[in-house]
Amino acid sequence: MFPKPALSLTVLVPVYNERYLVADSLARLRLLEDSPLLTAVQIVVVDDGSSDGTRETLRRFEREEQDRGSRKLRWEFLTHDQNRGKGAAIQTALERAEGEVSVIHDADLEYHPRDLLRLVEVFTKEAADAVFGSRFAGGEVRRALLFRHQVGNKLLTLASNLLSDVNLTDMETGYKAIRTDLLKSIPLVSNDFRLEPELTLKLAKRGARIFEVPISYAGRTYQEGKKIGWRDGFKAFAALARFTLSDNIYREDEYGSQILGRLSRAPRYNAWMADVVRQFCGERVLEIGSGVGNLTRYLVPRTVYTVSDINPSYLSSLERLREDRPYLSVAYCDVTKASTFPKLPQGYDTVICLNVIEHVEDDRGALTNIRDALAPGGRAVVLVPQGPGNFGTLDKVLGHVRRYTDETLTALAKDCQFEVEELIGFNRSGSPAWFLNGKLLKRETFGLVQIWALNALTPVFRKLDGVLPTPPLSLIAVLRKPGAQARVLELAS
Numbered sequence: 001m002f003p004k005p006a007l008s009l010t011v012l013v014p015v016y017n018e019r020y021l022v023a024d025s026l027a028r029l030r031l032l033e034d035s036p037l038l039t040a041v042q043i044v045v046v047d048d049g050s051s052d053g054t055r056e057t058l059r060r061f062e063r064e065e066q067d068r069g070s071r072k073l074r075w076e077f078l079t080h081d082q083n084r085g086k087g088a089a090i091q092t093a094l095e096r097a098e099g100e101v102s103v104i105h106d107a108d109l110e111y112h113p114r115d116l117l118r119l120v121e122v123f124t125k126e127a128a129d130a131v132f133g134s135r136f137a138g139g140e141v142r143r144a145l146l147f148r149h150q151v152g153n154k155l156l157t158l159a160s161n162l163l164s165d166v167n168l169t170d171m172e173t174g175y176k177a178i179r180t181d182l183l184k185s186i187p188l189v190s191n192d193f194r195l196e197p198e199l200t201l202k203l204a205k206r207g208a209r210i211f212e213v214p215i216s217y218a219g220r221t222y223q224e225g226k227k228i229g230w231r232d233g234f235k236a237f238a239a240l241a242r243f244t245l246s247d248n249i250y251r252e253d254e255y256g257s258q259i260l261g262r263l264s265r266a267p268r269y270n271a272w273m274a275d276v277v278r279q280f281c282g283e284r285v286l287e288i289g290s291g292v293g294n295l296t297r298y299l300v301p302r303t304v305y306t307v308s309d310i311n312p313s314y315l316s317s318l319e320r321l322r323e324d325r326p327y328l329s330v331a332y333c334d335v336t337k338a339s340t341f342p343k344l345p346q347g348y349d350t351v352i353c354l355n356v357i358e359h360v361e362d363d364r365g366a367l368t369n370i371r372d373a374l375a376p377g378g379r380a381v382v383l384v385p386q387g388p389g390n391f392g393t394l395d396k397v398l399g400h401v402r403r404y405t406d407e408t409l410t411a412l413a414k415d416c417q418f419e420v421e422e423l424i425g426f427n428r429s430g431s432p433a434w435f436l437n438g439k440l441l442k443r444e445t446f447g448l449v450q451i452w453a454l455n456a457l458t459p460v461f462r463k464l465d466g467v468l469p470t471p472p473l474s475l476i477a478v479l480r481k482p483g484a485q486a487r488v489l490e491l492a493s
Contacts, residue, residue, distance in 0.1 A: 007123060008040040010099035010180060011116070014089030015058070015107040016048040022107045023061050029105065029113050033072045037120050044076045044093040045107075049083035087195035091188055094180075103177035111175055115215035119177040122211050127323035129182055129208035132168060133175030133215035152233045159237065160197060163244045164204035168212060171200050172236070175215055182208065185313045187251045193232045194239035201243040206250075207292060209320050247448055250313070264294050265451045268458035273354070273383075274298030276426060280381050280478050282349035286342065286373055288335050289356040292317040299352075301327055306342050308333035335366040347375030354383035355474075358400045367416040376483020380418065383426065384409060386475045390431065392438030397445065409477055418479035425472030429461040430454075434473055 011029060015022055032041045047055050058077055065075050076096055080089065090104060101123055103116055111133070119131040136154070153172050160171040176199060186206070190198045203210060247265055264270070274295050283303040290296055290307035291314050299305070307318045308331045318330045331342040335356055351370045357363045370380050385395070385403045395403065404412075406423055413420050433450070437443045465472075 005124070006037050006039045007101055007120070008042070008099040009038050009116075009120060010042045010044060010097040010102040011105050012090050012093040012097065012102055013043060013045040013105050013107055014048055014086045014093070015045060015050065015054060016083060016086070016089070017050045017052045017054055018107045019050070019053040019057050021109055022054055023057055025105075025107050025109055026061055028109075030070075030073065031113055032116065033070060035117050035120075037117060037124060038072065040099065041073050042076070042097070042099050043073060044078065044096045046078045046080065046089040046093045048085065048089040049080045051083075055079065085191035086193055087188065087198075088191040090195060091191075094183060094188075097180050097184070099180055101177050102180045102183055104174060106174045110218055112216055112218070115175060115213075116177070118213045118215065119175060122213060123177070123179075126211060127209060127320050128179075128211050129206075129320060130176065130178040130203050130210045132170065132173050132177075132210065132212045134168070134170040134212045135173060135215060135217040136169045156197070156233065156236050156240070159240050160200055163240055164201050166200075166204045166210060168200070168210070170212070172196050173215075178203070178208075179316070181312070181316055182206070185251055187248055189248070190239065192235070194235055197236050197239045198243050201240065202249045205247065207317065207320075209323075245448075247451075264292065265448070266455035266458065267294070268455050270294045271298055272458055272462050273426070276424065276476060277352060277354075277381050277383075280350065280379055281352070282379070284344060284346070284348045284375075285350045285352060286333075286344075286348045288333055288351065288353040288370070290314070290318055293321050295352070295354065296321065296328075300325060303327060304344065304348075305329075306331055306344075306348075308342065310334050335369060336360050336362055338369045338372060341369060341373050344373075347378060348373055349375055349378045351378070351380045353380065355385070357382065358384050358402055358404070359398075361401055363402075364412060364416060367412060367418070371416055371418060371481050374481045376481060378481050379421070380477075380479040380481070382477045382479065383474050384477070386425070386472050387431065390435050390439065390473075392435070393442045393444050394434065394438035394446075404475055406475065409475055413477060413479050417482065419482060420477065421480050422476075422478040424476040424478070425474075426465070426476050427461065427473040428465050428468040428470045429457075430473035431470050 013026070026045065029043055032038055045058065047058055062075065062077050078092060080092065094102065101120065103119060105111065105113065115133055119133055122128050122131045153170065157168055157171040161167055186202050188195065188198060278299055281299060285299070285302050285304065286306045286308065287296060288308055290309050293307060296307050305327055306329045309315055309318065310332060315330060315332060322328045322330055332340060333342060334340045335353065351373055353370055357366045360366050374380060385400060386405065388403045388405065391403050410420055410423065
């Protein structure tokens with residue numbers, strides 16, 4: 001993997017009552033101007049309702065920067081009328097962020113911006129989503145101070161690691177650099193220091209690729225102005241518990257990311273679906289509507305495997321999968337627009353399209369586009385919701401235009417010049433629950449407890465699926481494009 005080119009950086013600076021240190025802290029950021037790793041640096045400073053003269057200090061510094069001028073640094077100064085907390089200040093600054101990567105820089109002198117370049121360098125060499133600067137991983141220097149704080153930090157990091165299954169050495173570090181598009185897609189709710197565990201757990205739940213680098217640290221005493229105390233430690237433990245139970249990891253958007261994110265919390269269900277689909281897959285696969293790759297992980301490796309979606313956030317996540325899977329490619333693909341389909345000279349021998357065509361008005365056009373992407377004799381594996389009588393509020397929230405029957409799906413496939421090889425009913429246990437929630441109770445989301453129950457009971461549902469008399473929740477159609485039999489190099493076991 002060749003190193004990536006230089007990138008743009010946004011530095012988010014929350015400030016509260018740092019009259020005597022903030023100017024020196026901000027002046028240190030000038031060293032970023034000379035780095036070849038950075039094409040542009042945006043620095044967003046938010047005064048979080050300071051009452052000690054910090055605001056006047058910032059105004060003087062702003063005038064100095066205007067007089068000095070810079071070819072690379074661009075400063076922005078914002079103000080909160082009253083103190084709202086570090087997390088709130090970071091959220092305000094994030095709204096202005098334009099750089100490819102955003103990093104938090106506190107307004108005191110405990111961290112040095114030269115270490116920011118170490119964080120940035122990782123983004124140019126690795127497919128990183130986030131890079132944490134660790135104070136305990138062997139930086140050049142570390143001030144020996146406040147043993148009890150170190151013990152508290154290590155306990156918090158241990159708890160975070162147990163809950164997230166991510167092996168960090170410093171969860172509470174103030175230097176966290178994160179891809180800006182990813183950071184903006186995460187709904188942040190913590191207005192104070194609880195932002196640190198919130199960010200860490202939500203990044204882990206999003207499957208982010210997190211790296212650590214050692215940094216130097218010059219901590220300060222309470223006499224020198226340190227603000228975080230033992231109460232904040234207890235709040236952080238409570239925050240870890242809260243955000244472990246929460247799955248609010250996507251901002252609401254037009255793609256229904258939050259609901260689909262909740263469904264991804266049932267890996268056993270995804271594995272079941274993959275087991276059904278795998279037997280029909282060849283070696284040249286196009287997957288449409290891949291999301292964050294929940295199914296993909298179960299179906300690779302293949303000679304050629306193309307994942308696709310229309311959600312920018314999902315495409316960014318899929319790019320991270322590609323880093324250690326050389327056979328994988330990522331593409332934007334709108335199933336209704338043939339021009340967006342990725343091209344393969346010999347054509348794909350398999351197109352997987354699960355929970356997609358029910359979202360579009362012209363499902364005939366979508367299925368025709370899928371057929372055209374296949375080589376002669378290739379297969380399309382299409383999953384759709386079954387049963388028009390089950391159409392309810394959940395379908396509306398998810399953007400479903402319709403639900404299908406065996407007859408309507410078969411007629412559609414034949415109208416698109418497909419041969420129907422198999423029609424498989426899938427998840428008969430789920431149909432009554434969908435009817436109850438979406439039709440009778442008219443719910444517009446899935447409860448987290450329900451998702452946990454789905455995941456826990458999936459082994460039972462798998463065994464019962466062939467014998468239950470209830471109609472299936474979904475239909476899986478295995479469709480063949482007429483022509484010579486596709487050459488399948490190897491079927492997955």
